Amino acid sequence: MKIGVLGGDGYCGWATALYLSARGHSVSIVDNFLRRQWDHELGVQTLTPIQPLSDRLKVWHGLTAKQIELFVGDVTDYEFLSSYLQTFEPEAVVHFAEQRSAPYSMIDRKHAVFTQVNNLVGTLNLLFAIREFNPQCHLVKLGTMGEYGTPNIDIEEGYLTVEHNGRRDVLPYPKQPGSFYHLSKVHDSHNIMFTCRAWGLRATDLNQGVVFGTMTDEVALDEGLINRFDYDEVFGTVLNRFCVQAVTGKPLTVYGKGGQTRGFLDIRDTVRCVEIACLNPALEGEFRVFNQFTEQFSVLELAHLVKTAAEKLGFGVEISHLADPRVEAEEHYYNAKHSKLIELGLEPHLLSDSLLDSLINIAVKYRDRIDLSSMAPQINWRKPRNERRPQPAQTAPLGLSEEPFARPEGLGEWSDPRWVAEDCETAGAQSNTRPRSVPRAFPGSARG
Template identity: 45%
Template sequence: MKKIVVIGGDGFCGWPTSLHLAAKGHDVTIFDNFSRRAIDAELGVSSLTPIASMEDRLSAWKETGHRPITFQSIDIAKDYPALRDSLKTLKPDTIVHFGEQRAAPYSMKDATRKRYTVDNNVSGTHNILTAVSELRLDAHIVHLGTAGVYGYDGDGLEIPEGYLAIKVSNGEEEFAREILYPTNPGSVYHMTKSLDQIMFQFYAKNDALRITDLHQGIVWGTQTPETRLHDDLINRFDYDGDYGTVLNRFLLQAVVGHPLTVHGTGGQTRAFINIADTVRCVALAVDNPPNRGDRVQIRNQMAETQSVRNLAQMVADMTGGQVAMVDNPRNEAAENTLAMSNHSFVKLGLNPIKLSDGLFNETIEIVRRFADRCDLSVIPCSSTWTPEHKPGVVETRSVTETA
């Protein structure tokens, strides 16, 4: 049993991870400031699934008979003394860090959201590192990063897990080096995750902190074995243009009869992972920390890569839906290939859930159950990467014509 602090444990990935770690017998404390709930109120949107209060969530979890979870309301980016003092009291073995604003579209919405994303994400991460260093805690920091730090310039190279072996020449002889894979962020959000990497590298080297950075793909699905145990444990289901991940958004659109909105050509290829594998990967990372003095341990947390166009094809084939080809609000390549290594998690025993495994049905059941809560007006993405860009529907046609 380990004593674990989950920062951001009220969120889409943090909540089911907290439950999974507690179900495995760990002593879990959640730190959160409910910023994700506040952003829902700010944007005038809500999760498709009804989210219980933290008090009701923890009460429902206690009813399951598993080890109870405790909660502390802390803003890690703004209240360093509270963060430091709580960590000093708890002396956790592991700190799982989900406490960052996670949506690329939201981070590109306007100057205010750009500044918030940087202030919140960078300051929060640095405060954790500073607190662990100041208190001389031997806590393993597990950070949920993003595969987006690598960029999407697929040219046939399989992206390695964090580090790239290179040779540097001085004109007379060659020197072998291994460097962080060069970052190529596509949004302010991805930029903050890239900055996290540099801070991790410094504190691992200078203060011998033990750090694992998980470069995660896009998450699909919403439920895990633990969130199914009680209605008040249900996880978030975001479908709006800022926070809705692409596959979940497609599945909702198909159920409610809304065209599947594919940005641009749909040729953007991305890494994907099911939410149930997210929690398994974090648990595996917790159980396999680096040694003190090791470099940052980077693991690619993904199951497979797919193009957005292929995802739309899968969903439309299953549901009979139509596809709306819409202008792409993002400043990104219209088409790309992508290959990523996930060897380290496979070696640790992960048998990842694939899109072909047929788990769409469970997500569709969730959508059908709560379809009356859907607000169709919030589905289009209103955040644009360039101020002059005004996204709109180009055409609607059956998905078979887009493949």
């Protein structure tokens, strides 16, 4: 089918665009490269040396003969967005084109206002453009599990059946987001739900957990297709940060007690979930919500998983607890439902030792690009104005227990398949317990 990927130059967007293209869909990317601009603003960069989008698209075309169309522009520009919808005529648009970092939104007032206005206006524009020019188009919107917060009851998928004073209704699940970014997603969800009801639009809100992993089958084809690996305090995710800390001999920095529990998923599941949503569109007027994650972990559990995996590879790892810069419950009940995508065919890639090995080995591979200064939390949720400035870069040796500065024993070159986990999928196993499929490494790439 014809699928537009808005924000297709970002971490999830890029992997999704390639996956959908590989699966035979006609794909276009819309992006304005704002995500790359934020790296410059913050003085940080992805650990992996991502190429300019135009180069990436050429590599993809060279390898697969598949063309991904590129539309450069901003979704907050209605004229541009309308023209895109009329030109490409997508059957589904996957909307990743938002500012997606909670810490970024908490820097100060300007960043909070930017995040909310940018995300809100982009999504409003998209709703109006779909209604005006392509009302059958299915909106697949990236939400976040963070919209729900951490209630003391089970989290359902979007809606909650409530019995109250002898009456009953199915209501939108109450939202308790924990940052101006998460709030922007809640605002979006309400706006989208309204237009489904008022205008009969069809929409799926993918309330995604924290994504881990860098490799998908497609990205693994060539280093020129390499995806982002963000580990800095602003755009980095906790698992990436832990891996970088582990290989540089720095303690894994757990915020507070580390009992913060969240849903997580492998990026290979992100791309599959998006395809599942596209292939099974919401009905006219339906606002459908899927909780898009496969496993729950607490931050401390993740730290211990990384510690164990890194120690097996020869790194000495400590865990330290920092004062939590965020305002969040450090210990809480958490049980979030996530069965709808499984019912539609998702086969989860659960977090495994082999995947952790692969992530750690990416950190090893690009150790020269590690900037330790970028990981220290500088953005305090309790302050309305954080004077965050890029810190002088601080490089670090490898943190091997026995042989500091040396490559862990047995690790080969980039294209060594041991840098990504083994493919060990077993047909017939239960979907949520089955061993997981993992991507191949770049096969003999000449790059990097």
